[in-house]
Amino acid sequence: xxxxxxxxxxxNVNSVRIRLDGIAALIEAHxxxxxxxxxxxxxxxxxxxxxxxxxxYRHSIIAGMKSYNGVAILSRLPFADSxxxxxxxxxxxxxxxxxxxxxxxxNNFYVPAGGDVPDAALNDKFAHKLRxxxxxxxxxxxxxxxxxxxxxxxxxxxxPLETDVWSHKALLKVVSHTPIEVxxxxxxKASHRWIDTARIFTPPEETLYSWWSYRARDWETxxxxxxLDHIWVTPALEDAVQSVDTLRPARGWExxxxxxxxxxxxxx
DNA sequence: ATGGTCGGTGTCCGA
Numbered sequence: 001x002x003x004x005x006x007x008x009x010x011x012n013v014n015s016v017r018i019r020l021d022g023i024a025a026l027i028e029a030h031x032x033x034x035x036x037x038x039x040x041x042x043x044x045x046x047x048x049x050x051x052x053x054x055x056x057y058r059h060s061i062i063a064g065m066k067s068y069n070g071v072a073i074l075s076r077l078p079f080a081d082s083x084x085x086x087x088x089x090x091x092x093x094x095x096x097x098x099x100x101x102x103x104x105x106x107n108n109f110y111v112p113a114g115g116d117v118p119d120a121a122l123n124d125k126f127a128h129k130l131r132x133x134x135x136x137x138x139x140x141x142x143x144x145x146x147x148x149x150x151x152x153x154x155x156x157x158x159x160p161l162e163t164d165v166w167s168h169k170a171l172l173k174v175v176s177h178t179p180i181e182v183x184x185x186x187x188x189k190a191s192h193r194w195i196d197t198a199r200i201f202t203p204p205e206e207t208l209y210s211w212w213s214y215r216a217r218d219w220e221t222x223x224x225x226x227x228l229d230h231i232w233v234t235p236a237l238e239d240a241v242q243s244v245d246t247l248r249p250a251r252g253w254e255x256x257x258x259x260x261x262x263x264x265x266x267x268x
Numbered sequence: 269a270t271g272g273t274c275g276g277t278g279t280c281c282g283a
Binding site for chain 2: 014015017018039041042066067068113115125157213214215216217255257258
């Protein structure tokens with residue numbers, strides 16, 4: 001049987017309704033079969049499903065709330081199954097998943113950003129972030145051995161490597177790159193023997209970012225980025241990984257998201 | 269060391 005190509009993009013769009021032109025441009029650039037979006041910021045009834053259907057994405061699982069968070073998977077390929085899961089006892093729309101007919105299960109996460117102060121005793125948002133990661137670790141550790149073909153994508157809001165941030169030293173006490181968060185992300189990675197696919201193609205010695213703050217005067221010249229967006233696969237899919245592309249130019253588009261799309265191509 | 273900008277909302281919150 002000939003392997004088919006499946007292409008999966010993750011993108012924190014920071015409002016799906018205001019980013020429809022950007023989504024069309026992303027499709028031009030990367031032509032993904034699946035779009036995994038975060039921060040859609042819209043309730044399900046107002047989600048622009050029509051626009052995605054017009055672009056060829058007829059299958060979907062969405063979980064949205066007013067103003068905040070929100071995740072979605074839009075797909076050209078039908079789902080065998082799909083669902084929404086709550087974390088930390090909150091129905092705050094941070095995870096949707098879908099299993100394709102070839103058995104590949106795609107999990108799309110929006111991990112809490114964690115606020116400004118990296119101390120769980122002082123900052124409830126940081127405590128929530130650590131609890132969320134701990135719950136993910138337990139969830140994937142408790143699932144059956146990673147013989148299954150799983151994909152985990154999303155805005156994990158942690159930049160784990162020194163080369164995943166513009167200055168390791170300057171960001172050691174900045175939420176997203178603190179040692180306690182990096183430890184949690186490492187534990188999550190170990191929980192199901194996940195493989196960080198972007199780093200197969202861009203070695204850890206090289207910088208790689210997927211997010212640049214809106215607040216920089218000139219994001220491109222300053223290049224004070226962080227790699228917050230990730231695409232992981234289980235070992236059963238390692239040999240299927242063909243390429244990973246981070247669409248840095250998207251940060252320079254008109255009315256950009258502060259995150260850029262990251263796309264994985266699988267041969268399965 | 270500080271402040272800077274978005275998006276959705278509603279006269280601020282979260283990132």
